[in-house]
Amino acid sequence: MNVFVDTSALLAVLDKGDERYAAAKRIWEDMLRGDNTLVCHNYVLVETSAVLTRRIGMEAVSVFEQDILPVLRTV
Numbered sequence: 688m689n690v691f692v693d694t695s696a697l698l699a700v701l702d703k704g705d706e707r708y709a710a711a712k713r714i715w716e717d718m719l720r721g722d723n724t725l726v727c728h729n730y731v732l733v734e735t736s737a738v739l740t741r742r743i744g745m746e747a748v749s750v751f752e753q754d755i756l757p758v759l760r761t762v
Contacts, residue, residue, distance in 0.1 A: 690718055692727045692759060697735045701747055701755070719758065727759045 699711035739747040
């Protein structure tokens, strides 16, 4: 199944201070284990990078680039 991943989902997975972090992490892990294609748009990636830089810092952007981007199909 194709699953579109938006900025709010990515931020919830990456920000341990987010009130939805635990649920987002569980859902993210379920999506990775399942037969899913995680689809994203390049605008979402740019927006996510900008918000992560401002809210959390460059370390979060590095995690995003190294751990999240490789599993996304960008359209």
